[in-house]
Amino acid sequence: MEKMGYQKNWNLDKIFLGGSKSNQFLDYIKRLEVLGRDLERCVKSYTTSLATNEAANLRKLVEYIGEIRVNLSQANSFITCLHSQNTKDQDAATLRGKVAQIESNFEKKLSKVKIILANTKQDVWESLIETKELEDYRFVLNEWRENTDKHFSDEEKNLISDLMADGYHAWGHFYNALVSSINVNVQVDGKEKNLSVGQAINLRSHPNEEVRKESHNALESIGEEKEELFAKILNHIAGFRLQVYKKSGVKSVLEAPLKDNRMKEETLNAMWSVISKYKKPFSNYLNRKAEMMGDSSMKAYNFWAPVTNSNQKIEYDEAAILITEHFSQFGTELEGFVKQAFHEAWIEAEDRANKSAVPFCAAFPLTGESRVFMTFGGTFLNVLTLVHELGHAFHNYAMKSVNGVNKRYPMSVAETASTFSEMIIFDAAMQKAKSKEDKLIILDEKLKCSVMNFMNIHSRFLFEQRFYEERKEGIVSSARLTQLMRDAIHEAYDESLEQPSTYSWVWTPHYYITQSPFYNFPYTFGYFFALGIFAKAKEKGNEFEKDYLNLLRDSGSMTVEDLVMKHLGEDITSEEFWEKGMEICVKDAEEFLKLTSLDDIE
Structure with a gap:
């Protein structure tokens, strides 16, 4: 091309x-x-x-x-x-x-x-x-x-x-403005650089461990330095929300987010139950990757590290070509859409200072367009972020003909199209992989997604749930917030993560989103849902694109239980549904362990 x-x-x-x-x-x-x-x-x-x-x-x-x-x-x-x-x-x-x-x-x-x-x-x-x-x-x-x-x-x-x-x-x-105003100094390639939070976070996948470690420590230090201010912001947001809940007669902090996500509590419980049962395969993956890096256990700042010593950098143009090519294998509408996004400059990808740290997709329904925001640093992770946000944009594209009141779909479904797009890239890349090293790189990225959804997102959910329960009794101190974060990570990662980012409650913007409390479990739901949709797409081939578009159009006018039943024929209040998706992810972990069992990767 x-x-x-x-x-x-x-x-x-x-x-x-x-x-x-x-x-x-x-x-x-x-x-x-x-x-x-x-x-x-x-x-x-x-x-x-x-x-x-x-x-x-x-x-x-x-x-x-x-x-x-x-x-x-x-x-x-x-x-x-x-x-x-x-x-x-x-x-x-x-x-x-x-x-x-x-x-x-x-x-x-x-x-x-x-x-x-x-x-x-x-x-x-x-x-x-x-x-x-x-x-x-x-x-x-x-x-x-x-x-x-x-x-x-x-x-x-x-x-x-x-x-x-x-x-x-x-x-x-105020939280967004405060985070955006903070800079950290990190040594990168022998030079000290003054970086935004977004740029520093991007270094988590840098090939040099010292850079990853220094960036991690710099963010933790700033978090500790400013913890009192961020604790006040978080406490004020939660305090206001809880007062409204109390006046409304809402007893559970999950009642409102479940309604917002058009989801039954049985569905959420079934999902977390299956995840809790299957921590071990992903703990094994983390331990094996740590061994490959010469450690006894996975250090938090090494989680995003490349699995090999390949320093291959992906240029933005190469990423655009790769994404367009792979999306074209799924369907003509998706291909035409992504071509339009790149050719008509819908994407802000430049790596520069004074940008926000948070990638997102913004819908412009009057003009039938979207805009995607990210900082592209040349890694495969950046490619996945771009693909993720383009998936959101395709969801907006599918909803163009839908009336305004039916355009508003819940966050649980909002993450489905983005995750589905990632699956397209993963699958295409795996099919083209020729060497064991190439397969390991792809499997590693896939497993990072699984760990993020089954462990990281779970830790966020546990932290937020416990924080709100304690906030009912009064202000939660910054020290207690850090302890709650440490305990949640320890549990969610099955004790397989060393030196965790205990100040991630500071840098995780989702806790501070006032429109959507518990902006965490929808990601995991979307991940699982996307696995089910992708399995159907593999069965039907290009014929599935029409069904996929219809599913996305229905997403603003149904409960998630009805949506899955209508388009996939599955009962998501049952653990059986979640077990099917989990099997796919466990196989990835088993394949990774198999490929690395006798391997001595340089």
Whole structure:
């Protein structure tokens, strides 16, 4: 394939011309304000409940709400991109405040709509929801009605909404700004470099152990130095959330995230139960890899180390060609999509200072595009990160024709398309591997994914669950947070990780995401779900792409249990489903051990 010379900086001007000083975007914000006022007038026209003859009007209202959501998503994505590409952009922070106020007002109006639904008599509701007019929105409307909190008055809800915009969510934004402002000094290739947190984290896969170790220690030192500040942020976020839960009558800290993920507790318990049973194969993998590096056990800073001494660097152009080629083997729509992403500069990949540390994919539903953000350092891990985020973008692509209220899929499903994309790359690379060394490199990367989902994510889940239980009794000290993190890692890794990153509670942004508590188990769910989907894809070949697109389109209007049953025919409340996915991963661990049993890799 001919080398193209792909651009490493994304094109945001196609979305709104002029960046954070865009007059076009300021005009767009004014349009958002008008949409919000129109919605307010529309909501005021309703009484406290619905009548049986209001199906057509309700449909119009729902579609208008969907339109506003799409417009808000467009605005928020643009601001997120601006701030991430330059964390010192103060104009972007100002724009965020303006849009946050509009979004807060919108949520207040949406809350009133949900209350109207909740106040509608059951017999009237049953008659309404079965009408042809509301057929497309049945799931979401039922969800709004059932999940509406009646413990708060309208005045209290408005107050909470204001506090969330100016206080609660502000803590999350403050965390991101604080992390982005921190730099660490690390010796790389004989030179001392002043690096952002994102750049320092990228060194975890550096071929030189001393660089990996120094980067790890530098991040731990900064974490220790700033632990009090980060502990305050985390405690404030959790404290606000718990107060809302208490007022709402929510007893379990998992109740809200399970609802948000449209998942039953039985499903979550079945998944973690299977994972807990199968720690040993992955502990064996970690121990064997440590032995290959001359250690008795796996040191945390060596986990991401390459399994061989190969110093092969992957150029960005090579990565683009590799991804396009392998995606083309799955289907024509995926191939066309990824070509568009690279050719039209949807990706911000440059390795430079003042960038955010967190890779992400931002949806721009009005223009039917996405933007992918990462720092590309030339490793296979970077390729996987890029593939992961492109998977999110393909999910957005699949949802283009879906109405605004049905576009919002839960985080549990959000990680499915991204993980599925990784599977495509792994499978294609394994088929092309000619030497034992090549196979080991691929197996190592696959097993890193398994360890991340079955051990690392499990440790995050255990930490967050235990932290919230202790936070109910009062402020949790920074020292206690570090101890909770140490204990969670010890348990989740089956005692197979030495010198763990006990300050990972500082550097893990997921704990500070105010929109989504327990932003951990959805990753593991998505990983398992993707294994099941990929198995189906292997059976059907290119014919499966259409089914895959339909699955993604359904992801915003079904529970995860119903989604898996419809498209895979599996009951995910049963451990049997999770056992099937686990078998695939265990085989990878067994193959790795087999290939290295008598090997003396240089």
